[in-house]
Amino acid sequence: MTGTDTRTLRIAMNGVTGRMGHRQHLVRSVLALREQGGLDLGDGTRLWPEPLLVGRDAGRLRALAGRYGLEHWTTDLDAALADPAVGVYFDAQITSAREDALRKAVAAGKHVYCEKPTALDPGGATDLYERARKAGVRHGVVQDKLFLPGIRKLKRLVDEGFFGRILSVRGEFGYWVFEGDRRPAQRPSWNYREEDEGITSDMFPHWEYVLTGLFGPIRSVQAHRATHIPRRWDERGKPYEARADDAVYAVLELESGAVAQLNSSWAVRVHRDELLEFQVDGTEGSAVAGLRHCRVQHRSVTPRPVWDPDVPAAGDFRAQWQEVPDDGPSENAFKAQWELFLRHVALGGPWPHDLLAGARGVRLAQLARISAKEGRRMRVTGS
CATH class of the missing domain: 3.40.50.720 (NAD(P)-binding Rossmann-like Domain)
Incomplete structure (x- = not known):
């Protein structure tokens, strides 16, 4: 051309x-x-x-x-x-x-x-x-997560003050990665051979820019790492020891006082609408956002459940949420x-989205690894 x-x-x-x-x-x-x-x-x-x-x-x-x-x-x-x-x-x-x-x-x-x-x-x-x-x-x-339709809708809700004071964020990410013996694995074997190539190193740089970009700076992180599947098979069908973590569970406190709980796992079977979902709860409303969809429930239409384990649930809780419309066509x-x-x-x-932002993501991943190793909460900002 x-x-x-x-x-x-x-x-x-x-x-x-x-x-x-x-x-x-x-x-x-x-x-x-x-x-x-x-x-x-x-x-x-x-x-x-x-x-x-x-x-x-x-x-x-x-x-x-x-x-x-x-x-x-x-x-x-x-x-x-x-x-x-x-x-x-x-x-x-x-x-x-x-x-x-x-x-x-x-x-x-x-x-x-x-x-x-x-x-x-x-x-x-x-x-x-x-x-x-x-x-x-x-x-x-x-x-890339910041440019997903569902996350962009969530950002719009935050900017417009839909949530009031944000109380908590709960994130669920992951799926079952096959071990490679009976069915081929969806991820290359190098992901599991070296400790520093695990899911903490892979996903925490994402969580840093998503949490910071939507809800503000992160104050602290406490994490637990696991290698749930210690034996896997490579692309040639040979078994090897998996040294990298395939799951990490974390609690992060934001500077605003909100608490984020993030579960990331390659050893979990999906029972949610999308492979990645965030639920955000605030004083005025809540939202559940995935890769493409985002659903909300405002304070004014929040039902009043009463705990009674002996009586079947009276309604369909999912049906009580409203889909957030697209602003327009979305692209990759x-x-x-x-x-x-x-x-x-x-x-x-x-x-x-520069290399300094990239360094912040690498730093959060390292702090999560230290937290898991030493069993303590790690300060993130101002340290």
């Missing part, structure tokens, strides 16, 4: 042979932007993203490029970062490989965008932010944030 009204931006995309990098970031975000003719910058020009696929397996990269009609791929990360045509580096690799690659990209003067967690520990995550800030490159971390959450980041790269302006 050429023309005086078109600006091409080459993006080195590392880790797109993995499930998340392939489906959400390459296909449903960058390629989806190309299908719609690029990104309208609002000033008469369109930004045309040109992906350069980066990875370790030449065969998989070649097949992926051929599948989508892409010209550019390489197994040489250093060469990709040395290419002056590359303006942005994106990373969706395993966490242990991400930090070093991002450092190289920042040193090469590339704008960087990456999956979370941004590093294995808060020191490394903060160092990445400082390097990017000093280099003057634009930087971002994926915070990853694509929505990609659009904002690319617009930020092209035009500048405020951008809250």
